[in-house]
Amino acid sequence: MTTPIHFALETWTLPVPLTLTMVLAAFLYLRGWFHLRWSCVNVIPPWRAGSFLLGLFLIWMALGSPLSAWDEELLTVHMLQHLLLMTVAPALILLSAPVMPLLHGLPRHFVQSVLSPVFRWPAVRLVGRAISQPTFCWLAAAAALVGWHVPAAFT
Numbered sequence: 381m382t383t384p385i386h387f388a389l390e391t392w393t394l395p396v397p398l399t400l401t402m403v404l405a406a407f408l409y410l411r412g413w414f415h416l417r418w419s420c421v422n423v424i425p426p427w428r429a430g431s432f433l434l435g436l437f438l439i440w441m442a443l444g445s446p447l448s449a450w451d452e453e454l455l456t457v458h459m460l461q462h463l464l465l466m467t468v469a470p471a472l473i474l475l476s477a478p479v480m481p482l483l484h485g486l487p488r489h490f491v492q493s494v495l496s497p498v499f500r501w502p503a504v505r506l507v508g509r510a511i512s513q514p515t516f517c518w519l520a521a522a523a524a525l526v527g528w529h530v531p532a533a534f535t
Contacts, residue, residue: 392449399444402436409433409478412485428476435472438464466521 409432416423441447442464450457483491498504510516 392446395444398440402440402444405482406433406436408485409476409481410485412481412483415484416481424477424481429481431472432476432478432481435469435476438469438472442469462525466525 410429413424413429442461447457448461451461452458483495486495499508511520
């Protein structure tokens with residue numbers, strides 16, 4: 381193993397905030413998925429839950445695993461991160477139909493007292509319609525990719 385790669389692996393530590401966020405998202409999705417599954421058996425098939433978990437795992441692999449320690453040393457790893465974060469993981473999470481399971485995974489009181497009133501605001505509805513348009517999503521992804529590679533913004 382070359383010295384920079386060996387050094388990257390030795391200095392890697394588990395990113396606790398990222399890992400906890402991924403575990404919390406998985407917990408909320410699965411809690412909601414099981415709740416929906418008990419209510420009506422085929423509302424969301426098991427492959428969708430697997431798709432969500434795989435998408436989260438790929439995000440963690442790209443950002444938090446020892447693989448991420450090599451991204452500054454190997455261009456191949458860096459480009460693999462791009463593929464995972466911009467192509468594979470979002471598609472898997474989108475296939476999982478995450479809205480219903482996540483809403484059912486949250487505490488009912490929180491959804492009714494906080495989220496429901498917020499989602500009724502006209503400004504929130506307008507923003508929701510705008511950011512769910514495919515053109516906006518594509519432009520946001522392209523801007524993130526370009527912006528991330530501007531050296532001044534990166535540092």
